[in-house]
Amino acid sequence: MSSAASEPIFADRLLNDWLASVGLGIEYSRAEANTLYFRDGSGREVPVLDHVCGFGSLIFGHNNPDIIEHAKSVLDEQIPVYVQLSRQSHANALATVLNAILRRETPSGDGDYAAIFANSGAEAVEICVKHAELERRARIVRLTDDVLRHVEEAREAVGAGRATVAETPYVQVGAARDDREKLEHLIAEIGRRNAELVAKGPVHLALENAFHGKLVATVQLTQNPHWRMPFIALSSSTRFLRADRPEEMKGAIEDLRESLLDILVADGAVTVVERDFPVIGAFFVEPVQGANGMRPLTEAAAREIRAVCDAVGCPLIVDEIHSGMGRTGAFLASSHMGLQGDYYTLAKSIGGGIAKNSVALFYQDRFRPEFEVLHSSTFAKDGFSAAIAMKVLEMLEADDGRAYRVAAERGERLMEMLSSVKADFPGVVDAVDGIGLMVALEFTDQTRATSDLIREKAGSGMLGYVVAGYILREHRIRVLPVGPAGNSVRFEPSVHLTDEDIARTESALRDVCAIIRDQDGDRLAPR
Numbered sequence: 409m410s411s412a413a414s415e416p417i418f419a420d421r422l423l424n425d426w427l428a429s430v431g432l433g434i435e436y437s438r439a440e441a442n443t444l445y446f447r448d449g450s451g452r453e454v455p456v457l458d459h460v461c462g463f464g465s466l467i468f469g470h471n472n473p474d475i476i477e478h479a480k481s482v483l484d485e486q487i488p489v490y491v492q493l494s495r496q497s498h499a500n501a502l503a504t505v506l507n508a509i510l511r512r513e514t515p516s517g518d519g520d521y522a523a524i525f526a527n528s529g530a531e532a533v534e535i536c537v538k539h540a541e542l543e544r545r546a547r548i549v550r551l552t553d554d555v556l557r558h559v560e561e562a563r564e565a566v567g568a569g570r571a572t573v574a575e576t577p578y579v580q581v582g583a584a585r586d587d588r589e590k591l592e593h594l595i596a597e598i599g600r601r602n603a604e605l606v607a608k609g610p611v612h613l614a615l616e617n618a619f620h621g622k623l624v625a626t627v628q629l630t631q632n633p634h635w636r637m638p639f640i641a642l643s644s645s646t647r648f649l650r651a652d653r654p655e656e657m658k659g660a661i662e663d664l665r666e667s668l669l670d671i672l673v674a675d676g677a678v679t680v681v682e683r684d685f686p687v688i689g690a691f692f693v694e695p696v697q698g699a700n701g702m703r704p705l706t707e708a709a710a711r712e713i714r715a716v717c718d719a720v721g722c723p724l725i726v727d728e729i730h731s732g733m734g735r736t737g738a739f740l741a742s743s744h745m746g747l748q749g750d751y752y753t754l755a756k757s758i759g760g761g762i763a764k765n766s767v768a769l770f771y772q773d774r775f776r777p778e779f780e781v782l783h784s785s786t787f788a789k790d791g792f793s794a795a796i797a798m799k800v801l802e803m804l805e806a807d808d809g810r811a812y813r814v815a816a817e818r819g820e821r822l823m824e825m826l827s828s829v830k831a832d833f834p835g836v837v838d839a840v841d842g843i844g845l846m847v848a849l850e851f852t853d854q855t856r857a858t859s860d861l862i863r864e865k866a867g868s869g870m871l872g873y874v875v876a877g878y879i880l881r882e883h884r885i886r887v888l889p890v891g892p893a894g895n896s897v898r899f900e901p902s903v904h905l906t907d908e909d910i911a912r913t914e915s916a917l918r919d920v921c922a923i924i925r926d927q928d929g930d931r932l933a934p935r
């Protein structure tokens with residue numbers, strides 16, 4: 409319903425104005441499978457083919473009848489939904505099914521993963537940030553305990569006259585009367601330096617163009633500077649590495665190295681030695697980078713990322729929030745490139761399109777059980793979303809994984825179509841990328857276009873939105889750009905995508921490509 413001009417607007421004022429300016433300001437009234445409906449001026453229902461599908465959270469489409477029926481039945485049964493701090497065996501039942509699937513799909517195949525449930529994708533990633541910090545703190549405590557023990561050994565050796573304090577480049581011990589005093593100066597200086605290091609927050613690793621959420625910690629893992637920079641002082645920093653240059657990864661983090669100072673008694677001398685300090689908290693990785701034109705990681709990048717984590721000793725967090733739950737033709741997109749994670753995150757389609765749910769899974773050997781109480785939320789692990797998640801998993805796994813095969817096959821058909829459009833419009837389409845039902849088409853750079861409208865929209869990063877507005881108006885198809893570049897369109901429909909849907913999408917894309925090729929920008933102008 410549109411509000412009268414004089415009515416105050418308390419929600420989405422800026423957003424709605426902007427949506428209207430690019431031709432996307434439609435209010436939908438009904439949704440089913442891959443179709444959204446809105447009512448036109450005469451009250452008639454107008455169908456729109458939805459390629460956005462809740463930004464990829466609807467693997468079984470809008471309002472899937474089997475999921476809706478299940479939801480109704482669990483509500484009719486009056487299952488307890490919110491009963492925090494009671495036995496909630498549905499959480500374990502769900503985690504058991506997830507473990508069986510992970511055992512099948514992770515390269516090591518030996519998974520036992522502890523599950524922590526949450527409400528949103530970003531919360532699941534925040535949970536990983538927190539757990540990785542617990543791991544790092546535990547390593548730091550082990551290191552500092554070692555130093556304390558060595559300090560006592562040195563005091564004992566010097567006190568008994570069995571050792572003297574050697575000159576060290578690390579610490580100026582000043583004018584000390586004797587070795588005991590020298591040692592105490594040394595210990596004080598080492599303690600001061602180590603305390604500074606220990607108080608520092610971790611540095612995280614992520615890939616360029618990463619998207620891991622917009623909460624306080626996760627927004628620092630999301631590279632887009634518009635979203636990240638205003639909050640940079642609130643959380644630890646991230647070093648962004650290039651997925652297309654895996655050979656550079658180890659070198660790129662070399663300058664992050666820090667050393668804790670330790671004391672060693674050997675051959676009658678007390679010396680200072682450096683110990684590697686765990687600066688890096690974790691490496692966060694999307695197997696298919698949504699905000700990077702739906703680009704899947706290469707196997708070489710996957711191997712190098714694993715090697716970096718093993719070398720540094722930090723957990724590898726595979727963020728499958730977007731790519732997981734069958735979208736790429738396997739439950740985990742990372743299984744395509746043989747990427748073995750230490751933690752996994754899932755969200756989006758686990759909610760079946762009607763519930764909010766997410767989960768972080770931790771390799772059992774790394775999991776710190778106290779975390780079960782260190783993180784919690786009123787709404788997490790609730791009976792309703794767990795029942796829906798069980799149903800979604802059952803549907804994914806049914807008929808020996810038919811849904812995965814359908815996602816792969818539909819995705820291939822979609823990709824074939826996009827590739828043929830690319831082949832026919834070489835100056836207009838730059839790339840077609842993706843895997844399964846997670847694909848994108850990227851236009852060539854139009855910042856020097858001869859059409860004023862195309863050039864200006866490309867310059868402001870809005871071309872993809874204007875194209876989306878045009879496709880919606882003229883073809884009744886909903887697409888959106890991917891990522892901050894904005895000169896692309898994404899396709900992440902449900903498994904119900906039909907050949908007819910693909911054919912309609914093809915004619916819409918060919919229409920847009922012809923407009924760009926002919927620089928007929930006025931046709932794109934929002935009305």
Ligand code: PMP
Binds near residue numbers: 463619620622727
């Ligand atoms: N990680 C990835 C890879 C995502 O794609 C998203 C959402 N697009 C998130 C995290 C954040 O999830 P949410 O929007 O549910 O907070």
